[in-house]
């Protein structure tokens with residue numbers, strides 16, 4: 368479904384992503400891990416066309432070359448993503464945040480003027496119902512009319528998930544969806560993600576630094592270090608890969624949790 372070849376991105380002298388190949392099957396749950404600054408978010412920013420890749424890079428989706436297409440075109444084709452730092456409209460209601468997510472994706476064409484107001488209203492009603500169903504799915508239906516700024520961090524993460532889903536994606540890319548959550552809320556969020564994946568037959572790519580989450584939920588794990596892909600395979604094999612262990616343990620910044628997890632395996 369997603370076929371990335373020779374993907375690279377430089378920022379000045381820094382190579383943030385270096386000749387990365389990535390192939391994701393339809394329906395797969397793919398984990399992306401790597402130390403801080405290893406290029407994970409940049410990879411997402413390239414696929415969703417927030418950044419333009421270096422010449423020679425190629426990104427194909429559903430068999431079509433989408434390299435350098437504008438972001439709204441990428442979204443229209445069925446690729447949605449969340450951001451590591453949440454981008455929520457705090458003054459708008461929870462429901463409005465979803466509707467905005469949807470509208471920025473599906474635009475009314477000239478057809479809307481021709482078919483008439485009644486049909487547009489009917490469509491609006493149907494859409495609102497769809498968004499309410501989505502809010503129900505992520506457990507926020509009761510908060511639909513509340514200003515998004517009043518939500519807890521856990522609820523904001525769920526809203527970001529709902530908003531990405533409002534674009535009716537085929538491929539959903541989540542950048543550290545559980546960052547900043549308590550263990551209980553991490554489990555809750557992950558359960559919701561997996562339920563959405565099943566319900567909508569999504570293909571999922573998840574950047575996650577909580578290794579337990581990746582190891583338990585992903586079919587395949589891709590490991591980046593200094594922008595390069597250093598390992599790829601099933602979670603069990605990745606856990607024992609010496610390059611992966613070195614990439615993490617070699618970093619002074621590798622946190623205690625990561626060390627403990629890798630050493631225990």
Ligand SMILES: Nc1ncnc2c1ncn2[C@@H]1O[C@H](COP(=O)(O)OP(=O)(O)OP(=O)(O)O)[C@@H](O)[C@H]1O
Pocket residue numbers: 378381383401402403404405406407408409410451
């Ligand atoms: N817009 C930018 N301008 C300049 N440098 C950037 C930019 N975006 C990312 N970088 C650099 O590219 C490298 C990769 O960053 P990236 O955010 O992709 O890492 P990451 O793996 O997502 O890290 P983290 O785990 O901390 O989120 C880092 O050195 C970062 O400082």
Ligand SMILES: [Mg+2]
Pocket residue numbers: 407408409451
């Ligand atoms: Mg990142």
